[in-house]
Amino acid sequence: MGQVVSKDGTAIAYTRIGSGPALIIVDGAMCYRAFGPATALAEALSEHFTVYTYDRRGRGESGAGTPYDVEREVEDIAALIEEAGGSAHLFGMSSGGTLVAEAAHRGVNADRIAIYESPMIVDGTHPPMPADLPARVERAVAEGRRGDAIKLFMRYVGTPGYFIAMMQVMPMWKKLKGVAHTLPHDFALTGEFQRGTPPPADRWSGADVPALVIAGGKSPEYMRNAQQYLASALPQAELTVLPGQTHMVKAKVTAPVLVEFFQR
Known part of the structure; x- marks a missing residue:
């Protein structure tokens, strides 16, 4: 296990495997290195990349830092990128994908970014999140x-x-x-993206890097629609749909798509 210190002094724990260009995997809600899909995906990608998995702040072996602010999580990613040599690819799953888009928008040094099903409700195909x-x-x-x-x-x-x-x-x-x-x-x-209406078209205008947005072919319509919108809003994005996949995507399906995109 390695450790980096984020800008606010919070220690962020990470694991590094493989060799090649740096790739940082960002987990979704309630996932961390000891629980969730990141470890299996890192192993599947390690033949092609130096893969960093980490515990988002407050989880696993990372510190929490207080009070919470999304900017602190962006700074955590920036610290990991610095540890990786100053630039890296980013891949985020679910809310981790939302964080990847936000980090790129706020200017971290990402070469390419990929996002799997950022949780958004952008139309009437699903009720918005209850306000309370x-x-x-x-x-x-x-x-x-x-x-x-x-x-x-x-x-x-x-x-x-x-x-x-x-x-x-x-x-x-x-x-x-x-x-x-x-x-x-x-x-x-993610709360601002759960309102049943599309975010402003320029919401991620700062994320001006090559981007891949991925949806599962068996995911609900609202989720697929949201990924289509995100791909249209990111400055340099393309959308791909993985047939037969849901929000719980399998590493053996995701890995080849990521290899092809990040190695362009």
Whole structure:
């Protein structure tokens, strides 16, 4: 394990494997190096890239830093890029994709960026996020009800009730509760894009780098529509759809697409 110190002094833990151009993977909500898809994807990409996976602040072995601000997470990515030699490709999954777009927009030194299903609701094909949901999740965390915070989030993203019930008796539930306090961070990052209307066309005008936006072919219509909008809003983006994939995309499907894009 390595460690970098972000601009505000927060220690960010990372793992590096492989060789070749630097590629940083940015996790989505509640995921970190010990839990989530990043490790398997890093292994699949390590033949072609020096791959960095890291624990977003407040998760795993990284420090939290207070108070939370999206800019601090952008600074974390900038610190990792510096550690990688001053420039890197970025790939983000779910809210991690939102963070990648934001980091590029705010000027981190990214060569190319790729995003898998940034969570947005940009039209009427899905109800907008309830206005009180972030506050309800934050209150549950503040009151020590981390399990309730997870359930609120999972119900919102469409996880079936029977699966939520099963998860609570599985080892993964403890890992999820360990990072439940970071759910408000993801709402702070993505909330403006959950309103059922498209963001301003110039919202990511600063992200003027080659970009790939990826959607799953079996994902809901609203998610696919959102990725199409994001691809149109990023200055140099293209859209690709992976047949048969959902939001829980498989590394063996994603890796070849990323290799082809980042090696252009």
